[in-house]
Amino acid sequence: MNERDIRELIDGVKKGALSRRDFTRKLVAVGLTAPIATQILMHSGVAIAQSKATYKPTKPGGGGPLKVLWWQGPTLLNPHFAVGTKDQDGSRLFYEPLAGWDGDGNLRPVLAAQIPSREDGTIAADGKSVVWKLKKGVTWHDGKPFTADDVVFNWAFAKDPATAATTSGSYKDVTVEKIDDFTVKVIFDKPTPFWADAFVGVNGMIIPKHLFADYTGGKSRDAPTNLKPVGTGPYLFTSFKPGDVVTGVINPKYHQENRPHFDSVEMKGGGDAVSAARAVLQTGEYDFAWNLQVEDEILLRLEKGGKGRVEISPGGNMEHIQVATTDPWTEVDGERSSIKTKHPTLSEPAVRQALSLLIDKASVEKFIYGRTGQATPNFVANPEKYRSKTAKFEFNVDKAADILEKAGWKKGADGIREKDGTKLKFVFQTSINQPRQKTQAIIKQSCQKAGIDVEVKAVVSSVFFSSDVANPDTYPHFYTDLQMYTVTMSQPDPEVYLRQFLTAEVAQKDNKWQGRNITRWRNAEYDATHTTAQTELDPVKRAALLIKCNDMVIENVVVIPVVARPGVVAMNSKLKAEISGWDNNTWDLANWFKEG
Amino acid sequence: MSRQYLIRRLLIALPSLLGISLVLFTVLALAPGDPFGELATNPNVPPEVRMALREKFGLDDPIYLRYIHWLVAMIHGDWGFSFVSRVNVDTLILQRLPATLFVIGSAQLIAILVALPVGVLAGTRPYSIFDQIANTLAFVGFSLPTFFTGLLLILIFSIQLDWLPFVYRSDIAATGFQWVWEYFKQAIMPITVLGLFQGASLVRYVRSAVLDVARLDYITTARSKGIGERRVVIRHVVRTALIPVVTLVALQMPIVFSGAIVTEQIFRIPGIGSLLIASILANDTPVVMAVTFVFACLVVLFNLIADVLYGWLDPRIAFR
Numbered sequence: 038m039n040e041r042d043i044r045e046l047i048d049g050v051k052k053g054a055l056s057r058r059d060f061t062r063k064l065v066a067v068g069l070t071a072p073i074a075t076q077i078l079m080h081s082g083v084a085i086a087q088s089k090a091t092y093k094p095t096k097p098g099g100g101g102p103l104k105v106l107w108w109q110g111p112t113l114l115n116p117h118f119a120v121g122t123k124d125q126d127g128s129r130l131f132y133e134p135l136a137g138w139d140g141d142g143n144l145r146p147v148l149a150a151q152i153p154s155r156e157d158g159t160i161a162a163d164g165k166s167v168v169w170k171l172k173k174g175v176t177w178h179d180g181k182p183f184t185a186d187d188v189v190f191n192w193a194f195a196k197d198p199a200t201a202a203t204t205s206g207s208y209k210d211v212t213v214e215k216i217d218d219f220t221v222k223v224i225f226d227k228p229t230p231f232w233a234d235a236f237v238g239v240n241g242m243i244i245p246k247h248l249f250a251d252y253t254g255g256k257s258r259d260a261p262t263n264l265k266p267v268g269t270g271p272y273l274f275t276s277f278k279p280g281d282v283v284t285g286v287i288n289p290k291y292h293q294e295n296r297p298h299f300d301s302v303e304m305k306g307g308g309d310a311v312s313a314a315r316a317v318l319q320t321g322e323y324d325f326a327w328n329l330q331v332e333d334e335i336l337l338r339l340e341k342g343g344k345g346r347v348e349i350s351p352g353g354n355m356e357h358i359q360v361a362t363t364d365p366w367t368e369v370d371g372e373r374s375s376i377k378t379k380h381p382t383l384s385e386p387a388v389r390q391a392l393s394l395l396i397d398k399a400s401v402e403k404f405i406y407g408r409t410g411q412a413t414p415n416f417v418a419n420p421e422k423y424r425s426k427t428a429k430f431e432f433n434v435d436k437a438a439d440i441l442e443k444a445g446w447k448k449g450a451d452g453i454r455e456k457d458g459t460k461l462k463f464v465f466q467t468s469i470n471q472p473r474q475k476t477q478a479i480i481k482q483s484c485q486k487a488g489i490d491v492e493v494k495a496v497v498s499s500v501f502f503s504s505d506v507a508n509p510d511t512y513p514h515f516y517t518d519l520q521m522y523t524v525t526m527s528q529p530d531p532e533v534y535l536r537q538f539l540t541a542e543v544a545q546k547d548n549k550w551q552g553r554n555i556t557r558w559r560n561a562e563y564d565a566t567h568t569t570a571q572t573e574l575d576p577v578k579r580a581a582l583l584i585k586c587n588d589m590v591i592e593n594v595v596v597i598p599v600v601a602r603p604g605v606v607a608m609n610s611k612l613k614a615e616i617s618g619w620d621n622n623t624w625d626l627a628n629w630f631k632e633g
Numbered sequence: 634m635s636r637q638y639l640i641r642r643l644l645i646a647l648p649s650l651l652g653i654s655l656v657l658f659t660v661l662a663l664a665p666g667d668p669f670g671e672l673a674t675n676p677n678v679p680p681e682v683r684m685a686l687r688e689k690f691g692l693d694d695p696i697y698l699r700y701i702h703w704l705v706a707m708i709h710g711d712w713g714f715s716f717v718s719r720v721n722v723d724t725l726i727l728q729r730l731p732a733t734l735f736v737i738g739s740a741q742l743i744a745i746l747v748a749l750p751v752g753v754l755a756g757t758r759p760y761s762i763f764d765q766i767a768n769t770l771a772f773v774g775f776s777l778p779t780f781f782t783g784l785l786l787i788l789i790f791s792i793q794l795d796w797l798p799f800v801y802r803s804d805i806a807a808t809g810f811q812w813v814w815e816y817f818k819q820a821i822m823p824i825t826v827l828g829l830f831q832g833a834s835l836v837r838y839v840r841s842a843v844l845d846v847a848r849l850d851y852i853t854t855a856r857s858k859g860i861g862e863r864r865v866v867i868r869h870v871v872r873t874a875l876i877p878v879v880t881l882v883a884l885q886m887p888i889v890f891s892g893a894i895v896t897e898q899i900f901r902i903p904g905i906g907s908l909l910i911a912s913i914l915a916n917d918t919p920v921v922m923a924v925t926f927v928f929a930c931l932v933v934l935f936n937l938i939a940d941v942l943y944g945w946l947d948p949r950i951a952f953r
Contacts, residue, residue: 102806106800109911112715112717112718112915113717113718113719113720118719120669120672120717198681198685199685201682201685201686201689202682203672203678203682204677205678205679205682206677206678206679206682207677209679240677255689258714258719263719264720276804278728278729278803278903279715279717279718279720279725279728280717280718280903280907280908280911281728281729281803281903281907282802282803282804282903284804301806303802303804305800305802305901306901307897307898307901307902307903307907307911308800308898308899308901309898312787312799312899315792316799316800319792320791320792320795320798320799322791322798322799322800323800497665499665499914499916500665503665503667503916504667504669504683505665505667508665527677528677533677548680551680551683551684552680
């Protein structure tokens with residue numbers, strides 16, 4: 038799909054010939070995300086759908102206690118220090134951003150009065166700034182008013198390298214100015230088409246200036262408010278035991294009318310995913326359980342209990358196989374897989390093509406992941422409800438064998454193909470995790486049929502996912518031919534996510550393997566395309582560029598996507614809660630309610 | 634008992650604790666893993682943040698320097714802070730201690746209260762029906778691991794019968810009698826599981842101790858003097874037989890503080906055991922170090938207490 042195609046689609050939407058949802062579905066099919074599609078329509082002057090919650094209760098409170106189970110409990114409650122989703126979700130009980138992302142990728146205002154737009158001029162025409170109007174009359178839990186000063190403070194707090202905030206990626210390249218008490222301006226150093234990052238969603242939660250001003254930079258750990266949050270959210274903090282439990286009671290002065298529905302909230306941690314699912318689906322002891330990466334078979338059985346249901350929300354998690362481009366078996370200047378080498382067999386396009394035909398994604402989905410992992414042709418996540426029926430992936434052993442045969446790889450006496458004395462033998466590593474080992478087995482089997490010998494290797498998760506410079510078995514070292522794990526696109530915009538194929542990001546000894554480009558694939562055209570996309574203001578052109586990036590990665594078989602792993606939660610059958618794959622699980626907590 | 638003996642024992646304990654801390658620290662430092670591993674897979678977090686955090690928390694220093702820092706701070710009473718929650722380690726441990734003391738302490742208490750009479754009765758009437766039953770149950774009790782009995786009880790009492798909750802909550806909102814009842818209800822299953830396991834081995838121990846003593850000549854003498862059976866058992870047999878049992882119980886006391894990792898995980902009890910396992914999984918070295926070191930201190934301390942108790946109960950043993 039190129040620029041012209043997208044423009045035709047937009048015209049279709051404008052004329053009413055194409056529905057907004059169909060438009061989104063078409064863009065998602067080529068590897069873009071729903072939020073990007075929405076933004077394209079917005080920029081093209083198509084009125085944006087107001088993202089609204091379906092909230093029925095007519096008065097605040099009265100819903101009794103809300104009990105949710107996070108089997109890894111939050112360990113800290115400062116959103117700027119959040120290490121994982123558990124901490125972000127816990128912080129979101131009390132803190133709020135200016136706007137959040139709903140499940141369809143639309144922005145919904147929370148602390149902002151409205152979403153900035155091109156029409157009213159709050160998004161600058163040159164793409165170098167965006168103006169946020171803040172909601173008036175919002176107070177912090179201690180009664181102080183929420184103003185633009187708080188917003189500006191959060192930027193200064195997070196971007197300070199001494200604070201070492203995990204959110205700093207969203208703030209370090211922008212400047213934030215206060216215009217008046219309820220208006221702030223975010224200024225970018227270059228034209229930035231994707232402006233909704235700072236103060237939005239996961240990284241956007243705002244902490245109060247009056248309680249943190251004395252604790253910035255190196256002193257940030259000492260802030261007493263780190264442990265007893267004072268936010269603007271629907272619940273007032275009552276108690277916190279790291280890793281165990283967070284509790285809160287209804288905020289009577291909450292800034293959204295008639296909300297929240299529940300009188301108190303309790304987020305309990307500990308235990309394991311299966312028993313968490315059991316406590317919601319089978320015994321009904323809890324109302325909601327998070328991140329149930331459990332075999333679908335078990336979930337289906339527990340659902341028969343009738344006390345609750347499992348909800349699947351598309352998001353940015355991608356289980357994929359990386360294919361080496363450098364030689365992992367030769368050491369150059371003290372490192373294997375050095376970019377000075379070339380992979381002896383995988384550098385041949387025919388071998389890569391054959392390999393991509395040998396991954397039986399449909400079986401992996403059907404027999405291993407079920408509803409919790411959907412086979413996908415694209416590297417950029419592909420939510421099911423928008424999935425195009427035309428985009429396809431292929432599994433064909435005969436075709437793969439044929440490609441190899443034509444490229445001169447002949448079967449030897451042992452059934453393994455070889456050319457000029459080099460055999461097609463690969464070492465395939467992943468972390469120890471049952472579904473992954475099963476997937477390895479499926480792939481090994483089909484490769485064997487095609488005459489490729491695959492040796493599987495499984496590394497303990499704590500080693501595989503560590504950033505230990507000295508350990509050769511970590512995923513950033515990638516000292517094997519193939520490896521498999523899940524990458525997360527934590528932002529709705531794929532630009533940052535697609536950085537992992539840039540030449541400048543190659544993980545190697547020089548940067549202590551901190552680079553994001555693990556496959557060490559280098560392609561000048563890709564680099565150029567991505568660089569252009571970074572500053573391309575026309576959202577349509579930009580979308581086309583990002584689609585091209587995804588396509589180049591797939592066509593060159595840099596990685597082979599296996600399954601997209603959606604968010605899986607369990608909730609009480611009476612509970613109504615909107616879950617979004619683009620934001621925290623608790624992003625919409627204020628609108629959660631139970632039906633009578 | 635001499636004071637000199639006590640002082641000498643305490644002085645001997647110091648170098649052994651130092652040695653224990655050195656070994657623990659080295660093992661933890663050499664173990665693979667990284668408290669900020671999760672940040673590495675998140676493309677939104679710039680690598681510099683992770684580097685800055687590592688530097689800030691001193692993870693890039695050589696091991697011996699880190700050990701000396703830890704030791705000096707520990708001597709000053711500063712236990713350090715958790716990498717994961719950035720909360721002081723002593724606060725974390727104190728938060729978790731009540732649940733562990735309550736659940737494991739009650740289990741231990743029940744185990745002793747049940748095991749003593751059962752063991753004595755079984756020992757004084759060897760191979761009777763009562764002894765056979767007690768023996769069988771004891772075997773069942775300590776051959777079934779706690780993760781099995783725990784899940785079994787959950788399946789029966791929470792899922793099938795729906796009588797008891799299987800998620801332990803430390804923040805029950807009710808007051809008065811309601812509060813006691815709720816607390817009692819959620820604690821029944823974990824206490825039973827642990828009590829069964831600990832009580833079973835204790836029964837076997839008491840029984841064999843009683844059996845040993847009952848055969849001794851002075852018991853026969855006591856019987857031939859015409860003292861009633863009840864008095865023989867209580868005054869002569871049990872008193873002597875309990876000396877080794879007291880030692881065993883004293884040596885088991887550190888477990889009450891260290892928590893039961895498996896049981897706490899199954900029932901989501903926010904105790905020391907679950908803190909330890911969560912910290913190990915997150916590579917939160919300061920917390921793991923503190924918990925294991927406190928445990929080591931308790932083992933050394935209770936060993937000393939056991940020795941002292943032993944001498945006090947049995948005057949034949951002299952302190953030298």
